[in-house]
Amino acid sequence: MTGAREPVIRTPDQRIRVFVSSTLRELAEERRAVRAAIERMQLAPVMFELGARPHPPRELYRSYLAQSDVFIGIYADSYGWIAPDEQISGLEDEYTLAPRQMPKLIYIKRSDHREPRLRDLITRIQIDDTAAYLPFDSPEQLGTQVSADLATLLAERFDESRALAAPLESDAATSLIARVPAPYTTTIGREREIAEVRELLSRGTDRVISLIGPGGIGKSRLAIEVALAARGLFPDGVYFVGLENVLEPGLLLPTIAYTLGIRDNGEAVLEERISRALAERNVLLVLDNFEQIVDAAPVLVRLYTVAPTASFLVTSRIVLRIRGEQVYDVRALGTPGPNAPGTLERARQSTAVQLFVDRAQAAKPSFALTEDNAGAVMDICRRLEGLPLAIELAAAKLRILTPAGIAERLKQSLPLLTAAVRDLPDRHRTMRATLDWSVGLLAAQDRALLEDLGVFAERFSLEAVEAIGVGRSWDGHAIDAITALIDGSLVTQSEVQGRPVLSLLAIVREYALGRLKERGEADVMRAAHADYYTALVRRDGGHLRSTSQVATLAALTVELANLRAAIRHLVYTDRLDDAAEFAWGLLIYWWIMGLFGGVRVWMLELLGKEQPIRSRSRAIAWFFALWGEMWQRPSEEVVAGLAECVRLFTDSGDEDAAAMALAARATARVQLPQPDIETASRELDDAVERLHRLGNSWGEAITQVSLGRVAWLRGSREDALTHFQRASAVADAGGDLFTRSVAGNQIGRLLLVGGQVAEAEEVFRRTLVDSVTLHHEEGVAYGLEGICAIAAAHGDARRAGALSAAAAAIRHRIGVFDVEAFTVHELSLDAVRRSDPDAVAAGEREGVQLTMAEAVALALPEPERALATEALSHW
Incomplete structure (x- = not known):
């Protein structure tokens, strides 16, 4: 609408x-x-x-x-x-x-x-x-x-x-991860700033615009509003990259890639894929909370150098100090002058007062700014120095206090509290003091819960809260305490993909964790947090191999920030064996979602500690560390390293993991400058037999795909088709939608090459729906290309051209490229282009304008279109 x-x-x-x-x-x-x-x-x-x-x-x-x-x-x-x-x-x-x-x-x-x-x-x-x-x-x-x-x-x-006719909303192809967050309250007093920053972006002369200011001043909200206001300036997209829980500079590129929809499966250098995805695209990337990884700022210079039409809007408490940066200082809201009369007329002129009134009415709908309370409200805003978050926290107290009561308490408390934190800059000191005052009004168990919540990252469930509360003062009272924190505007509640979630603002989380550290309990609560998510991985990891794969992927993605926080804590506190098991338990998740880059960072850190660990843990860490090397810098050393993984897994008694490492070693042999195809085929056959015997249907299916690719490279299409069909059958029986879609696209390509157009069309329709269901954009591109070839074979030149252009646009956006053998739709398209070049050209012009949802609707008939419509509604 x-x-x-x-x-x-x-x-x-x-x-x-x-x-x-x-x-x-x-x-x-x-x-x-x-x-x-x-x-x-x-x-x-x-x-x-x-x-x-x-x-x-x-x-x-x-x-x-x-x-x-x-x-x-x-x-x-x-x-x-x-x-x-x-x-x-x-x-x-x-x-x-x-x-x-x-x-x-x-x-x-x-x-x-x-x-x-x-x-x-x-x-x-x-x-x-x-x-x-x-x-x-x-x-x-x-x-x-x-x-x-x-x-x-x-x-x-x-x-x-x-x-x-095409009921899929054009925005449906935009990932929920990448969307600019919707502000659920009115933004007040920032009209000038929004217009000024938008003007800076419109000039196109500054590659990085940094919104700089202390915590609580509204940098993130301003960035959101600017991003929304500037969408017309960036026809190729606006992407919001949250960095609140990204603490390692090495995770900047994986996080940007994830937001852009780029799967880091290790097969290409991530920076190259991002550069390819951004090339010639007029996009805006909003990087929120950059101060934690400011050492990674030079990476932005490299990105905007190779992608000159991309712009970056950064929020940070500190200046990045890189070439091309334009600093925009975010200032507090306007407060009444110190000698301004406390009249209703004068109060209304202050943007800080306007914000207070708006949030006060949300807390207490009957509240109105009057001549009687205008002076107290003005005093509140002055004492809080126009800091938006501080004002919101104060306004929430109107549920239990009058404006005069709030002003009096601030008058008594703030000077004492700010004096206790003199090592902070002025507005940092005021924000910290306001949080101290606001939290101080809570009941003891509510305050204790807030501090314990500091260990969570981004968003979390009530189930997780209750799990870490065993033995805490608020144990058994989580719901009531959470309700009190929501009423106090310290915790927010929302829904993500149909799941209720809780969250803290970054500065509130920072404050809560600081209080935990002061009490010496941060490590205890972080350990409880890590233990909960370790148990979650043990419980849900196996579901990735079942008919619950899609639902489990969605549930884990909601928890991704906490999964990262948990494994980071395990490595940091030298629980290295636990960290390795955590990583291995989510192997399929990292694989399907394309998140190998982040895991590699943690596993290299684990190995760098040079502390005693189990042989199995060392094998896991080396497996993740060598995975990207296998594709990007193949060598005999990589093959030898994966052979050592096989030995270590075998020595530890884990035949299943040893078989997976064996399949990886075989794949590494194929990547060598002089591939050893025969040995690779034997090792893959061996791995398939082992995995089948052990009941690892996911590993068996994905290894059959590798065998099919090797057979295709050897020129044996019949053998390749056999392996891909086996992979599809095993995946289908095990509920593995991902491998079924991967195998299906390969089957469809081979059927096309063999002239079996009707059979290929049936396969491509199914795999396109599978890919949409999995939120697998790379698979969607392959499916569109397959149906493009079908349309070309039927002489539907315009539709073929449109689907080809739409698939090419997706490939560009997510930085995907393939070897020529895997782009077989081009042969069919070239053939119809020779017979009807104008229709193909007209289709291509239309195709580049299609959203993913529109392209999918064009590709599929009913009932597959209805299935894709439902799946896209959850993106």
Whole structure:
């Protein structure tokens, strides 16, 4: 549901945004009623708390309207203020700039005293066939009507979405991982900064723009709003890369790759794949919380050197100090002057006060800024120095305190608390003191829980919280304590892929962990955290080989940051054998998701400790360390190293792991400058026999794929087809969707080469659905190419050209390339190009504009299209 294309229904993680336009003072109560109505429906209000502001930047209005899906206009008597050099008020400007296709709900308060220009605007609205309008008398009536109208509108759009010929939303191909997070509260007081940073990005002269400021000042929120406002500047995409839990500089590239959808399977140098993916693409990468890995900043220089059309927006507490960096200091919100009179009029002029009022009304809907409390609110904002997070924390206390009570407590507490942390810069000191004050108001067990939550990374489940709470003071009271922390704005609750999750802001997590360290309990809680996730890996790792593979992949991905934190802790505290087992238990997960790069960092660190470890642990570490070498820098030393892994696994009594290492050694022989194909084939046959005997169907299937590739390279297509079909059958029987899709694409290619077009089409349809289900973009590209070849064989030149171009765009975006033998669709495409070049060219022009969802819809008939639609809705 947007103003730019046919409306479709979004998933819960993409809340529909409702833009509310009205004057502020005249309609304050009505605005509160509308906001409450919107939030009751779990939608996101986009509200400018200055109403029709002075000097409204038209570009900023466009940006906010571009982010919104529904326009609500509320009009009473006032036309609104007209800024200097403008001909119309901001009120009319907003209505004019709303896209014609955007649903518009207009509410007009009954009145006999309307200003003439507003009467003219209302007349214009009444003849506008894109707007619906109704009169109202009271805020209560308005709120009820808005709820009813939004419900009706959503129902209508749902019906329309089901009728679309290609019902897959274009955004569906954008990974949830990469999407710019949706701000669930209104951003207040940052209009100028958003416009200025967007202008810096639009110039294109600064390769890296760094938003610099202390914790709690709103860098991440500003980056999110800029990213949303700047989407029009970057037609090839805006990607949000969260670095909050990335502590090793070596993980910068793997994290960027993961966000871009690039699988690090070790087969190519990661930096080269990222460079390839970014080449000639006008994209923006937002790198949030860079200060933890500032030593990796030179990597950005290398990336923007090879990808001159990519731009980087960084948030950091410290300057990166690299070539091409433009520093933008993020300042606090405007606070009332020290001698400003405590009047309602003066309070409303402060952006800090506006933020306090907005968050206060979220905590206590009946709150209103009045002449009686304006002075106290101004004092609160001054004492908190305009720090947005500090103001939000203070506003949350209105559930139990009055503004005067909050101001008095801050007056008593902040000077003492800031004096205790004089080693911090001014605003860092104020933020820390505010957290101390806010946490100090909690009950003892709630405070203890908050501090213990500091060991979690990014997001976590209630189950995980309860598991680490055994023996803690809050044991058995987790739900009540979590509720108190949510009420205090210290913990947030959301839903990811249908799973309820909890999270802390980065600075709150940092604070909580600091308190744990001060009490000497950080290591105890980190160990409990690592133990929980170690048990989770033991419990769920085996499901990756079963019919629960897809669900397990999704569940583990929600927990990825905590999995990383757990293995990092195990290595750091010298629990090296546990770390190795943790890594090996997720071998299939790392493999399918393409996360080998990060594991290699931890395993090399493990080996570098030179401490006594079990033979099996050493074999695991060397296996991960050599995997990338096998593909990128093949040598006899790599083959010998994997042979040592086979020996160590065998000596430790793990025949299964030894067979996997044997298959890897055979694959390494094939990569040598002078491949030893015969020995590799014998070793792969041996590995398949062992894995079959041991019941490792996943290992058996993936090794059969390797045998098929070797046979194909030897020129024996019949043998290759046999191995791929065996791999597919074993994977299918074991519920291994990933290997079935990999094998299926190879089968389809060989069938095409053999002229078996109908059989190939059936295989490619299935593997395309499998790849979409797995969120495996590389497999999607292969599937589209296969169906491109089918279309070409049937003489459907335009469709073939479109699918080929769409697949090429995906390949480019995720940095994938193949040897010529594996791009067999080109032969079919070239043939139809010779007979109908204009149709192929027309299709290619269309194909480059297709989203992944549209390309998949073009490739598949029913019922496969419906299956893909459902799978893409979870991306």
